[in-house]
Amino acid sequence: MRHRLKDVAERAGVSVKTVSNVVNGYLHVKPDTRARVEEAIAELNYRPNLSARNLRKGRTGVIALAVPELDIPYFAELARHVVAAAADHGWTVLIDQTGGRREQERVAAAGIGDHMIDGLIFSPLALTADDLAALDGLPTVLLGERVDHGPADHVAIDNVTAAREMTAHLIGLGRRRIAAIGDQRTPEGASARLRLAGYAAALADAGIDYDERLVAPAPVWHRADGAAAMRQLLASGVRPDAVFCFNDTLALGALRALHEAGLKVPDDVAVAGFDDIEDGRFSVPTLTTVSPDKEQIARLAVELLAGRLAGDREAPPRELTAPHHLTPRESTHP
Amino acid sequence: MRHRLKDVAERAGVSVKTVSNVVNGYLHVKPDTRARVEEAIAELNYRPNLSARNLRKGRTGVIALAVPELDIPYFAELARHVVAAAADHGWTVLIDQTGGRREQERVAAAGIGDHMIDGLIFSPLALTADDLAALDGLPTVLLGERVDHGPADHVAIDNVTAAREMTAHLIGLGRRRIAAIGDQRTPEGASARLRLAGYAAALADAGIDYDERLVAPAPVWHRADGAAAMRQLLASGVRPDAVFCFNDTLALGALRALHEAGLKVPDDVAVAGFDDIEDGRFSVPTLTTVSPDKEQIARLAVELLAGRLAGDREAPPRELTAPHHLTPRESTHP
DNA sequence: CAGGCTTTCTACAACGTTGTAAGCAACGTT
């Protein structure tokens, strides 16, 4: 029971184009013609066929958001903000879950629904700049650190500064044996590299030696990895009095491992995370963290995309930095 | 630099339709013609325009998933499974976030991208059966409890049984003063009603009186609401020795409030949740919960939709029940 | 060798929409 412009036109006794004009808010339509058409639209419950409209206009009104995993809270929260920001522009968001796998990300990069989307906001893990080149004209905004001088617009927070501030916060509490969890030496580990650099810089600022035994790798940044890394640190005999985890889920895992080891947080070991996910506000203890302004990240990304779509397709790639701040909570405050 | 069938056809020296046939895997194409066409496709990096294809075929290959909030872990995890199950059918999933607001849900129900999607998997909070009637032919599968005898296919777990089992589990630990958190008397609170019914049934089974003072309402089921409800229960002077929270985020909030009140879990108060979200596996203490088989829910939903799309549009609505089980963890085990 | 089948390919129309150009009144200006 789907109706077309033609059905409405016949019912209202006007041409198809006049109905189209009414639907699109064209000005020069006589009030009583408009009324008749609107009545017919209501009676038939007419709604435009977007595929046809898109075909005609070359625009779909849909943008895609590609993230590694939806059930990683950071991405879920980010997705929420992107959907909200896109709604302000009248766009629908198609959310794609890449799993961080390179193949799947290439599919996303290749344009998902091919011509089905006007633009792409992309938080890649495994993708290279070359893969992105394959986007071939699809306006794209990158989030996160993976491809930081790629061919596309880019939004991120200043990871080095944020990590440096957090480490300095721990030092300010009097801690000196500060561990770091989340090191990654793979090409995908750009965030890890930046955060590690900030950590090292803060140690240097305070004249504390960088001790490699205090730096624990974590191939993925899930809770289980944080717990495993923490256990390993404890087992190795190095006795940290603080841990800076490169994201909140790692930190929540570390909290869990410390609890199992009978250590008190923050008395024995202070713990800090990164991302400010909802969970950290209700954990026991609540989690000190770096709070990226996710709403701002989403808004900037959508606006960059809007700019591209509005015309300046050929402008050079822009790099925007979103604000962040430190959120001290119980895990570092007695 | 987007090319069309016509461009490929010219390059390969064949008709547009022959290229279409190659693209669609039509059988009767001479091998060397096919090769020439494929070469041209590769050279031009041709990809079909889905809007045009959809217009022609009346199908889009996109289904929508509408959930209240993406950053509620249960929905994020569910979304992940739906995306995976849909991928097996070659579908892309458009994820829509309704915010649980009736207006927004109506928009979702009205077909989101209007003609842009082939079907809808919908987890409504605020919607009535009448609103759903407005779907007007769009194949739809409902998740959750809101409209349990509506006009559409429906997948859910047996909430009453699950809640009864969990309450029985608490009784089996020797607890007698078992509180419930998450009561809702609003029309949206169908899940709450079912879970409360299961709770009451288990108490009756064990010959324990139902005490209204032990039942705490929670208008929304976020962590903050769970914490608030728990604080209020404690302040009211009723001294529960166990709490059954109607979902995991409520339970995590309750854990937090108990911690603040200096009560030990599970020694002083046992805590149980519902949903088995990832967070509950790493909380301190880990959270006993009802585990709905989310993967199965997603798979059943997608398959119901597939059935409708394959033809039997007029079949009566089906009600499927997905399995669940109890997952005991530290919050009820010493 | 006529008739029919198969293989390979093509022309055309149609899906539902909107931009363009143009038509037709009614009005005001010279």
Add this chain to the structure above:
DNA sequence: AACGTTGCTTACAACGTTGTAGAAAGCCTG
């Protein structure tokens, strides 16, 4: 009276694709 302007409406073509119908050529069957 002739002309331009403005307001409203319409016919037509086009967006890129695929289904239908059918043409052309080759092959088999009797």
